[in-house]
Amino acid sequence: MKISRDDVLKVAALANLELTDAEVETYRGQLDDILTYIDKLNAIDTSSVEPMTQVVAASADDAPLREDVVVRADIITEVLEGAPDPEAPYFRVPRVIEK
Amino acid sequence: MSAPATWTISEVQAALDSRKISARELINEFYARIEQANPKFNIYLALSPERAFAQADKIDAAIAAGDALPPLAGVPLAVKDVISTRGIPTTCGSRILEGYKPPYDATAVTRLENAGAIVLGKTNCDEFAMGSSNENSAYGPVRNPVAPDHVPGGSSGGSAAAVAAGLAVVSLGTDTGGSIRQPGSFCGVPAMNPSYGRVSRYGLIAYASSLDRIGPFARTVRDAASVMSVIAGRDPRDATSSGAAVPDYLSGLDRSLHGLRMGIPDDYFGEGIDPEVREKIEAGIRLLEKLGCKRVSIRMPNTDYAIAAYYILATAEASSNLARFDGVRYGPRVPGATLMEMYKKTRGRGFGPEVKRRIVLGTYVLSAGYYDAYYLKGQKIRALIARDFREAFEKADVIITPTSPVPPFRLGERTANPLQMYLADSYTVTGSMAGVPGISIPSGKTSKGLPIGLQVYGPAFGEDRVLHVAHAFERAGGSDL
Numbered sequence: 415m416k417i418s419r420d421d422v423l424k425v426a427a428l429a430n431l432e433l434t435d436a437e438v439e440t441y442r443g444q445l446d447d448i449l450t451y452i453d454k455l456n457a458i459d460t461s462s463v464e465p466m467t468q469v470v471a472a473s474a475d476d477a478p479l480r481e482d483v484v485v486r487a488d489i490i491t492e493v494l495e496g497a498p499d500p501e502a503p504y505f506r507v508p509r510v511i512e513k
Numbered sequence: 514m515s516a517p518a519t520w521t522i523s524e525v526q527a528a529l530d531s532r533k534i535s536a537r538e539l540i541n542e543f544y545a546r547i548e549q550a551n552p553k554f555n556i557y558l559a560l561s562p563e564r565a566f567a568q569a570d571k572i573d574a575a576i577a578a579g580d581a582l583p584p585l586a587g588v589p590l591a592v593k594d595v596i597s598t599r600g601i602p603t604t605c606g607s608r609i610l611e612g613y614k615p616p617y618d619a620t621a622v623t624r625l626e627n628a629g630a631i632v633l634g635k636t637n638c639d640e641f642a643m644g645s646s647n648e649n650s651a652y653g654p655v656r657n658p659v660a661p662d663h664v665p666g667g668s669s670g671g672s673a674a675a676v677a678a679g680l681a682v683v684s685l686g687t688d689t690g691g692s693i694r695q696p697g698s699f700c701g702v703p704a705m706n707p708s709y710g711r712v713s714r715y716g717l718i719a720y721a722s723s724l725d726r727i728g729p730f731a732r733t734v735r736d737a738a739s740v741m742s743v744i745a746g747r748d749p750r751d752a753t754s755s756g757a758a759v760p761d762y763l764s765g766l767d768r769s770l771h772g773l774r775m776g777i778p779d780d781y782f783g784e785g786i787d788p789e790v791r792e793k794i795e796a797g798i799r800l801l802e803k804l805g806c807k808r809v810s811i812r813m814p815n816t817d818y819a820i821a822a823y824y825i826l827a828t829a830e831a832s833s834n835l836a837r838f839d840g841v842r843y844g845p846r847v848p849g850a851t852l853m854e855m856y857k858k859t860r861g862r863g864f865g866p867e868v869k870r871r872i873v874l875g876t877y878v879l880s881a882g883y884y885d886a887y888y889l890k891g892q893k894i895r896a897l898i899a900r901d902f903r904e905a906f907e908k909a910d911v912i913i914t915p916t917s918p919v920p921p922f923r924l925g926e927r928t929a930n931p932l933q934m935y936l937a938d939s940y941t942v943t944g945s946m947a948g949v950p951g952i953s954i955p956s957g958k959t960s961k962g963l964p965i966g967l968q969v970y971g972p973a974f975g976e977d978r979v980l981h982v983a984h985a986f987e988r989a990g991g992s993d994l
Contacts, residue, residue, distance in 0.1 A: 422873060429832060429876040430839065430853065431869060432861030440866075441873055447932050448874060452821045455890050458897075465892030466899055469723060469948035470710035470755050470973075480749065492600075492616035498846035505841050508852045 416449040417442055517542050518679030522588050522736045525682060529576060529587045536569035536576075536587040536631065543589045543633055547680050554656045556671045556680055558594050559602040560634035565589075568631045585743060586629030591681035593672045594635040595642050596727065597716035598622055601632070605718050606640040606650040606668075609863030610844045619716025620751065621685060621727045621744045628743045633681055636671030640865045641835065642692055642720045644668050645934055646927065649867040654924060659701055659964055663921040666696030669730070673700040676730045683740050684730045689721050690823055691917075691941025693728045694953035698916035698966025701955045701992070703983065704730045705737045706941075708973045709948035710755035712741075713748030721830035722753075724823075724945050734954065734984040738762035741976060760977045766984040771805035773982065776909025778813040781940060786918045790965050793957035794915045796994045797967040797986065801913065804985050811905045811912065815897040816943055820935055822898070823942045825878050825891035831868075832875030838863065870931060895946045902947040906972040911982050914940045916953040916966035940968060950976045954983045957994030967991065 422442045426433050433441070494500040499507070517539055520528070528534045534542075544562060551557050572587045592598060595605045597615035604610040618626075626632065639649035647655045647670030655670040657663040658678035665674040669686030673696035676684050686693040688706040697704020705728045712727045719725060729740035742763060747756040777798060782791065802808055840846035840859030847862050849855035864872070878887035905912055919937055927934050944951045949970055956967035967986070971979035 417877070421877070425873050425876045425880060428880060429872050430836075430856040430860055431864075431872060432857040433869070434861075437866075437869065441870055444870060444931055445874055445877065448824065448935075449877075451932055452825060452887070455818055455821050455894060458815070458818060458894070460890060460893035460897070463893040463896050465889055466896035467892060468753075470753055487617075489616040492614075493842070496613055496616070496843045498840060498844065507841055508849060508855050510852045 415446060417445050518546055520682060521732050522585065522682060522739050525588050526582070526586060529572070532576070536572040537566060539587060540565050540569045540589065540631055540633070543680065547633070550678055550680060553661065554658060554674060554678060555637055555653050556655055556674045556678065557591070557634045558604060558606070558637050558652055558671070561598070561601045561632055564601065565631050565633055568626060572629055583627070583629035584739060585625060588630045589633050589682045590625055590630040591633055591636045591672055591675040591684035592622060593638050593669050593684070593686045595638060595687055595718045595720070596622060596685055597718065598632060598635065601635060603635060603718070604652070605642070606638045606652060607864065607868065608651045608845070609838045609860070612845070613843045615716070617716065620713035620748045622716065624743050625740070630683070636675050636684060638671055639668035640868050641718070641831070642668040642687055642689055643831070643867050643871055645691065645695060645937055646922070647671070648924065648928055649865060651865050656924070657700060657921055660921060660962065663923055663963065664699065666699030666921065668692040670696045672730050673697050673702055673704060676700070676702045676732060682732065683736055685727055686730055687717060688726050688728055688945065689724045689827060690945045691938045693730070694916050694941050694951055694966070694968060695938065697730055697953040699921040699964060701964030702730050702732065703734045703737050703952060703954050703987070704728070705741060705952045705980070706944070706950060707741065707745065707976055708950045710753050711950070711974065711976065712744045713751040713754045715748055715750040719834040721827040722834065723830060724827060734952070734980055734987050735763065735766060737952070738766060738980045738984070741980070745976070755974070757974050762977055762980055765977050765981050768981060769805055770801065770982060770985050773806045773911065774809045774909045775801055775806040776809050776811035776905050776912040778811050778816070778905070778912060778914060780813045780816045781914045785936070785939070786915065787920060789959045790915050790918060790920060793965045793994055794967055797956040797991055798913055800989055800991055800994065801982070801986060804989055809909045811908055813901040813905060813943065815894065815901050816939070818894050819898055819943045819946055820939055822891040822894035823946060824874070824935060825887050826895060828871040828875030829879050829888050830875070832872045832879065835868065835872055867931070898943055899947040902949055902970070902972070911978060912970040914968045914970065916940060916968040920959045920963040920965055944970050949973050950979050952979050952983045954986055955992035957992070
């Protein structure tokens with residue numbers, strides 16, 4: 415067994431994800447299958463391989479730096495309209511700082 | 514006059530030019546068809562008639578004034594629901610974005626509208642583009658227009674089905690591990706995944722940023738090339754979009770294929786391929802030989818590791834990208850006594866099973882102590898797969914493979930085992946990892962009439978070559994093999 419119930423709970427906590435007991439059990443079994451499958455990568459020696467960290471090779475043309483200037487989007491109203499609990503110009507959340 | 518539902522871009526434009534139909538009438542016709550077909554196929558999640566008719570009226574006014582028309586004037590377009598459209602609901606097929614209306618448009622959408630295309634609405638997809646069958650949509654699966662008790666493929670199943678069912682002339686999908694090409698194959702329409710960096714991702718709601726791409730579905734390869742000509746090119750709003758020159762994808766389509774070297778990877782025809790798929794792809798390869806292509810045997814030795822490495826990298830990126838959905842800025846919120854409780858409940862209830870599975874896996878492979886064993890290993894395997902492609906393209910101009918090892922399957926047939934579902938992406942994931950362009954084109958049908966797709970891979974930024982081969986294949990009757 416590659417992954418325990420506690421592992422799933424720990425990871426779910428890291429990901430801010432509430433899971434039901436049934437979900438924890440289902441995911442534990444499925445992740446165990448997937449991680450066991452992923453073990454096949456150990457068959458290949460990659461000690462001398464450089465990791466591929468980007469797809470389009472960086473060149474002056476392809477990774478140009480731009481001026482760091484503020485561009486006003488003027489979409490505050492539209493953005494707040496989509497929020498579950500807006501109080502212009504803020505997003506309201508449950509209290510995080512005690513009085 | 515044939516029915517507008519079967520029209521290509523040039524047929525739309527001929528009809529508009531000759532005043533056989535106005536853009537407004539054309540859009541009316543498409544909405545009438547959608548209204549009739551959508552309850553059965555569940556292709557569109559939202560329609561945008563106000564915006565569509567405003568654009569149609571602009572085209573009609575331009576025609577009346579005798580103005581020169583832009584290249585996609587009046588062309589009805591469907592857009593996958595992970596691509597942002599200002600003021601039009603964009604849910605990513607998820608409950609967690611129910612009712613969300615983006616405050617801006619994706620660059621690809623802006624470019625298509627500037628070229629005269631008309632956005633009809635948003636198409637159903639697997640939640641956050643995670644899936645190969647469309648059964649992971651929170652709003653129910655799309656049905657395959659060719660065989661309604663079968664899946665349309667995924668994750669861009671709605672966009673593939675919209676074109677296949679004649680409910681749009683062209684559509685946009687997104688591809689991370691095969692999500693354009695595989696549904697194109699399943700629904701029997703050409704489907705193009707451009708090179709990574711060829712089309713701006715600005716406004717694409719991210720699943721795995723180093724793999725995600727936007728590309729077209731169309732009725733013909735020529736139409737796919739027309740859409741590519743409009744959406745390709747550098748966008749200052751996407752730092753990973755390439756400044757490489759965009760060739761004219763249309764001008765080279767009709768050249769001969771004589772002398773072109775097509776690589777056939779022996780490693781792609783091993784176990785797991787359906788016998789009928791193998792038969793039609795081999796027939797497709799023979800057709801390309803008849804058209805003048807020279808068959809070259811190539812090796813892609815790291816193919817077998819692609820799926821495992823892909824599910825490390827894609828889920829790792831997803832776990833990070835999807836952290837933003839927390840009930841603060843968009844979508845519904847599930848209340849909680851504390852901020853953390855609110856986050857956890859909102860995410861626990863807002864995301865569906867496949868998305869949660871991938872967030873848990875992605876968080877696990879990035880967590881302390883496992884980074885080297887999984888994420889770093891995945892990046893190294895990715896480098897090896899990219900090398901396989903580079904070496905193959907020294908011997909071959911294009912690579913021919915099946916798009917999917919299996920034909921469309923029945924709804925519900927494969928949902929029980931996620932790993933088995935992942936393994937069916939093996940021919941598309943390799944190209945996703947390498948960043949190269951690939952197109953799926955219809956290559957005959959099974960004895961039961963289910964579509965089969967042949968995939969043409971080209972080197973990075975070799976879209977013109979990929980389209981050229983696909984077009985010749987299509988013109989030579991590839992879809993009727």
